[in-house]
Amino acid sequence: MSDKGASDTPEDLGEPKGEATGAIGPVGNQGDIAEYLEELEDIPGTRVYTAARARKGYWLNQFAMSLMKEENRTRWRADEKAYLDEWQLSDAVKQALLDRDYNRLLDLGGNIYFLAKVFSTDGLSFLQAVSTMTGMSVVEYKAMMDAGGRSPEGVRSIKGGY
Amino acid sequence: MARITAGVGSSHIPLLGVAVDQGKTTDDYFTPIFSGYEWTKEWIKGEKPDVIILVYNDHASAFDANIIPTFAIGTGERYKPADEGWGPREVPDVIGEPDLGWHIAQSLILDEFDMTIINEMDVDHGLTVPLSMMFGQPEAWPVKVIPLAVNVVTYPVPTGNRCWLLGEAIRRAVESYPEDLNVQIWGTGGMSHQLQGPRAGLINADWDNTFMDGLVGTSDKNRTIPHIEYLRETGSEGIEMVMWLIMRGALGAETRLLHRHYHVPCSNTAVGHIVLEPVT
Numbered sequence: 069m070s071d072k073g074a075s076d077t078p079e080d081l082g083e084p085k086g087e088a089t090g091a092i093g094p095v096g097n098q099g100d101i102a103e104y105l106e107e108l109e110d111i112p113g114t115r116v117y118t119a120a121r122a123r124k125g126y127w128l129n130q131f132a133m134s135l136m137k138e139e140n141r142t143r144w145r146a147d148e149k150a151y152l153d154e155w156q157l158s159d160a161v162k163q164a165l166l167d168r169d170y171n172r173l174l175d176l177g178g179n180i181y182f183l184a185k186v187f188s189t190d191g192l193s194f195l196q197a198v199s200t201m202t203g204m205s206v207v208e209y210k211a212m213m214d215a216g217g218r219s220p221e222g223v224r225s226i227k228g229g230y
Numbered sequence: 231m232a233r234i235t236a237g238v239g240s241s242h243i244p245l246l247g248v249a250v251d252q253g254k255t256t257d258d259y260f261t262p263i264f265s266g267y268e269w270t271k272e273w274i275k276g277e278k279p280d281v282i283i284l285v286y287n288d289h290a291s292a293f294d295a296n297i298i299p300t301f302a303i304g305t306g307e308r309y310k311p312a313d314e315g316w317g318p319r320e321v322p323d324v325i326g327e328p329d330l331g332w333h334i335a336q337s338l339i340l341d342e343f344d345m346t347i348i349n350e351m352d353v354d355h356g357l358t359v360p361l362s363m364m365f366g367q368p369e370a371w372p373v374k375v376i377p378l379a380v381n382v383v384t385y386p387v388p389t390g391n392r393c394w395l396l397g398e399a400i401r402r403a404v405e406s407y408p409e410d411l412n413v414q415i416w417g418t419g420g421m422s423h424q425l426q427g428p429r430a431g432l433i434n435a436d437w438d439n440t441f442m443d444g445l446v447g448t449s450d451k452n453r454t455i456p457h458i459e460y461l462r463e464t465g466s467e468g469i470e471m472v473m474w475l476i477m478r479g480a481l482g483a484e485t486r487l488l489h490r491h492y493h494v495p496c497s498n499t500a501v502g503h504i505v506l507e508p509v510t
């Protein structure tokens with residue numbers, strides 16, 4: 069083995085083959101999964117789609133996927149409750165879907181790309197649907213985007229407060 | 231022998247596809263976005279690439295919550311545009327390059343990248359929007375495409391370093407293919423954006439531009455950016471930018487900048503676009 073520098077540890081991500089230069093050690097703290105997962109929960113107003121959320125929201129997301137087919141969208145539009153009853157979903161998930169409460173759906177393990185099938189079926193754009201999670205009206209939210217978007221200042225870390 | 235002659239980075243925001251499909255690209259809202267692609271549209275007519283290795287992510291279209299491939303390569307003959315909830319985009323089918331696709335898949339696996347191989351799938355806005363940005367509205371796409379899908383949705387997604395190394399391995403695979411083919415690699419997605427939760431709408435132009443700076447020349451500092459930095463600084467969906475590192479890794483030790491464009495906003499997202507060539 070050639071010299072890898074100081075990073076010859078179990079979590080070493082490996083020496084680049086090919087022409088790239090420079091020793092590559094553990095990337096950030098991604099070698100420590102507990103610390104890695106803890107940090108993902110430290111972002112204000114954000115639910116990172118972790119394995120835990122993916123497990124919790126599995127059938128919610130699979131339900132949303134079903135709306136990629138026109139025949140399912142037709143049945144969903146005709147009777148939302150009846151369509152939901154065909155799925156293994158908790159009452160909380162069903163209610164949040166009927167309410168189009170997207171923040172709640174994120175808490176229940178929904179992922180935005182899956183939930184997009186629901187709001188697309190409603191004829192909503194990403195911007196319109198996303199604005200509903202921010203506490204702003206669509207008009208206010210669009211004005212914020214047109215003015216350059218939300219600054220990361222102060223919303224990077226809950227613990228750090230920066 | 232086949233060669234990677236250029237790398238292209240581009241956002242793949244769904245609204246860009248809507249603008250093309252509905253003929254709105256010269257509206258006041260879209261003009262500052264699309265004008266930054268004019269240079270590339272002219273350039274690519276002269277370059278005439280045979281094949282694009284198109285690095286993108288599937289947004290819960292071909293892959294549902296059941297099977298989550300970290301890296302998947304398309305070896306199919308053709309791919310249809312996906313129905314993402316509002317009907318499929320009316321764009322041409324994407325024509326594959328199974329011979330080169332299988333060559334790359336085999337090479338990567340022997341090079342210790344354990345790829346998932348996909349023969350049949352529909353392709354969503356992640357793949358078709360960049361084609362529209364570069365080629366407009368042709369009867370048929372003027373290139374063959376090898377889709378390379380990356381999981382950037384379910385955590386953990388691959389590290390930036392792993393993406394860069396995959397890019398290097400793709401370059402070795404392409405260069406070991408005997409046929410003379412002009413191959414480009416595109417990295418798509420980003421730039422800063424967050425589509426969920428009360429923090430939605432986050433944009434970080436300074437960070438995005440520093441990231442683009444880091445793709446040019448001999449720098450490889452982007453490869454060590456941890457996931458948490460993308461999340462904190464660029465929003466929960468800004469992580470898509472790791473896909474640009476596959477493109478960058480495939481260009482070798484040094485790149486030359488040919489074109490660069492940045493605009494805020496398009497929908498919820500910062501638009502970034504860069505054209506690079508390898509310095510060999």
Ligand SMILES: [Fe+2]
Nearest residue numbers: 242356419470
């Ligand atoms: Fe995307």
